[in-house]
Amino acid sequence: MTRRAIFDNKLLPYLLLAPQLAITIAFFFWPAGQAIYQSVIRQDPFGLLTRLVWLENFRNVLGGPFYLQSLRTTLLFSGAVILVAMTAGLLLAVTVDRQARGAGVYTMLLMWPYAVAPAVAASLWLFIFHPAIGILGRNLRAVGIHWDYLLDGRDAMILVILAAAWSRVSYNFIFFLAGLQSIPRSVLEAASIDGADSRRRFWKIVFPLLSPTTFFLLVVNVTYSFFDTFGVIHSLTKGGPGKATETLIYKVYVDGVVNLDLGGSAAQSVILLLAVIALTALQFRYIERRVHY
Amino acid sequence: MGKRLLAGLVAVFLLTAGTMLVTPNAAGQAQRVRVEFWHAFRGALGEVLEKTVADFNASQGRYQVNPIFKGSYPETMVAAIAAFRAGRAPHIVQMFEVGTATMMAAKGAIKPVHEMMREAGVSFDPSIYLPAVRGYYSTAEGRMVAMPFNSSTPVLWWNKDAFRRAGLNPDNPPKTWPEVRAAAQRIRAANAAPCGFTTAWPTWVQFENFSAIHDVPFASKANGFEGMDAELQVNSPLHVRHLAMMADMIKEGSFKYGGRDAAGDALFPSGECAIITASSALRARVVREAKFAWAATYLPYYDDAKGAPKNSIIGGAALWVMTAPQRPVEEYRAVAEFFRFISAPQASARWHIDTGYVPITFTGMQVAETAGYYRQNPGTDIGIKSLTRTIPTRNSKGLRLGNLPEIRVIIEEEMEKAFQGQQTAKQALDSAVRRGNAVLRRFQQQYAGQ
Known part of the structure; x- marks a missing residue:
């Protein structure tokens, strides 16, 4: 009896792919096509009057002073969130990995924040840091630190970065921990015998062997900080004060849903779409090469 | 294949949706x-x-x-x-x-x-x-x-207990903006409350209603009633003066900015701020939460401004x-x-x-x-009194501006930057007018050729 790994039926592969394709078409290609169409027209919110304006929406978006500012805000915000969330995750993972007793308990406790929805997390941070009703916010002011994220753009930025990073630490922690535990003990023991101290062992052995995990987390965290932090910003600052915490994604929402500028909002979506494609290509082409599997 | 599956999915969805719509009302009320x-x-x-x-x-x-x-x-x-x-x-x-x-x-x-x-x-x-x-x-x-x-319409709420502690007459609320400032300073100096004055709905109260009460235009073309080509006029000397005064109050600590929209509301019933300009509809919350004597009166105005005060807007x-x-x-x-x-x-x-x-x-x-509702619940009629204080003028009829939510946010953004000391009141309002007019032009263009 011969075993063959190919199907005789010509239809079956398509049938098996169909659900995934249907979902991709319905939830990705179709809306993306709509966004591209919407980005070249000018329309009133009710869709009563439509006029083709080609690239005027893009010109307005890119020509305005606020898009570039929003891009800078996004880069600062995302960079800080990724740095804080990944460093904290790694630090906690290394600490738990060394812990012989109660590691399970720590792991469980450290996983909990991941289960907290972004809007709920933001409310918790609000109750801590609100300058008038927050526990810490009041005390900061009491000791003479002028903390007011409602009016001070820098304070607002710090707050949304902390809140966004906090929700992500758990996720990074658990992946780093799994990565650490899959590093063979024999390699580490060999290094110890050769006389490497713990710091050297970490940088020369653990960190390079963790690189697939780190790379994976970097990709996931970039996506998170760019696209999944809407809830935190919406609940805490609504993009303010001024436009201090208005990231690109938040601006798409504000312009489309609040300001009902559908064309401008769609143009921004298309720009983001292109940026994501470029970023993903870059990431896999250049960074992945340096990763040891 | 994909099509058939999709068709199947759609059919199931339609059936479910149809059933959900029909079931609850099917009996008796057909x-x-x-x-x-x-x-x-x-x-x-x-x-x-x-x-x-x-x-x-x-x-x-x-x-x-x-x-x-x-x-x-x-x-x-x-x-x-x-x-x-x-x-x-x-x-x-x-x-x-x-x-x-x-x-x-x-x-x-x-x-x-x-x-x-x-x-x-x-x-x-x-x-x-x-x-x-x-x-x-x-x-x-x-x-x-x-x-x-x-x-609803904005009114001024004040904390009578805090007024008493500060040595102010609790039954004589401030009527003008200079009086509001003096009272707020006094309250802070006597530490009668952690905050003297705050406001909710910053644009609605301090610009839209402020313009109506002082009978100055918020925008040209009778605030937009007479055409979509209206332009903002909130950078008039009176508006600039008012924003500058509020910025000064922030600097001296007599005014605490409570945030956009209704965010400032919370600061009054908690006893934090002794004076607030907020919606007359805040009453339900004040009744429920405030643990002090309070009352409400008309919004303050500048008594040297000609024609003030007029009716407020809704x-x-x-x-x-x-x-x-x-x-x-x-x-x-x-x-x-x-x-x-x-x-x-x-x-x-x-x-x-x-x-x-x-x-x-x-x-x-x-x-x-x-x-006998107003007799038994003094102050419940202040909203109506404020709205019917005078016959509405061209400037106090209301606003008819496209994308007004966006304009409100623009004004709040520029105001916040002025409060932070990043720009002067004049710069803030010039910038608000420029940005707001761009929004109005976009709205006008959407309906061009109609």
Whole structure:
């Protein structure tokens, strides 16, 4: 009896792919096509009057002073969130990995924040840091630190970065921990015998062997900080004060849903779409090469 | 293959959706004409609204109004717009006052109330509605396009206990802005409260109503009533002076900025701030939460400004009638009957007393007065008094500006930057005018060639 790994039926592969394709078409290609169409027209919110304006929406978006500012805000915000969330995750993972007793308990406790929805997390941070009703916010002011994220753009930025990073630490922690535990003990023991101290062992052995995990987390965290932090910003600052915490994604929402500028909002979506494609290509082409599997 | 699967999925979805729509109402009411009413009220207000609707449904046997909660005001607006684009607009939608120009410009999407009432043959007398309320939702020719529903207006609330502690007369609230500042300074100096003064709804109170009270234009073309080519005029010397004074108050610590929209509300009932300029509809919350003696009075003004004070303008929401392809006349008649029901004296008074919003009609106000409501609850009529303080002028009729929500945020952003000391009051308002005008031009262009 011969075993063959190919199907005789010509239809079956398509049938098996169909659900995934249907979902991709319905939830990705179709809306993306709509966004591209919407980005070249000018329309009133009710869709009563439509006029083709080609690239005027893009010109307005890119020509305005606020898009570039929003891009800078996004880069600062995302960079800080990724740095804080990944460093904290790694630090906690290394600490738990060394812990012989109660590691399970720590792991469980450290996983909990991941289960907290972004809007709920933001409310918790609000109750801590609100300058008038927050526990810490009041005390900061009491000791003479002028903390007011409602009016001070820098304070607002710090707050949304902390809140966004906090929700992500758990996720990074658990992946780093799994990565650490899959590093063979024999390699580490060999290094110890050769006389490497713990710091050297970490940088020369653990960190390079963790690189697939780190790379994976970097990709996931970039996506998170760019696209999944809407809830935190919406609940805490609504993009303010001024436009201090208005990231690109938040601006798409504000312009489309609040300001009902559908064309401008769609143009921004298309720009983001292109940026994501470029970023993903870059990431896999250049960074992945340096990763040891 | 994919197509067949998709078709199958769609069929299942349609069946489910169809069943869900039919089941709850299938029994008993099949002969009633049903209309949908999308609203933005949750909690206590939502209960009062649903009760009003239930009273209407019980009052007659032909029509049935189904209230459906759709989220916040902007969410309700977006939901109604999306439904209209899909050809399934609700019959009635509750829309906040800043959406008025957007709705009014969408000529094919809405049915003006005056027109609907005439076609339905339901008697309709616009003069029973308070002028400040009616004017906001009427065309330049005075025809009502939306049905006023929940209206409030900003007033000044003060904490009598804090005034007493600061050595101020608790029964003599500040009437002018210099008096507000002096009182707030005094309160801080005596440490009678952690904060002297704050404001909710910064743009609505400090710019929209400020302009109306001082009889200065917020925008040209009678605040946009007379054309879409209106331009903002909030950088006048009086506006600049007011913003500069507020920035000074922040610097000296007598004014604490509470945030955008209703965020500042929380600072008054908690006892944090001794004076607040906020909506008259804040009353319900103050009654429930404040553990001190308080009262409300007119918004302050500058007494050296000519013509001040005039009537204030409204905030809140109105009911709009939306169109859909092949919507039967009978359904518009149902809406017309519902509108007549809520405008009746008893219903209008009930709504006013239960919610704290001003009554939309004079007759409703009279019912509340005859019942002794204002005597037993002093201060509940301050909203009405403020709205009817004078006959509305070109500058105090209301605002008719496209994308007003966006303009409100722009003004708040520029104001916040001025409060942080990043720019002067003059720079802030010049910038707000420039950015706001760009928004108005975009709106105008959307409707160009109509």
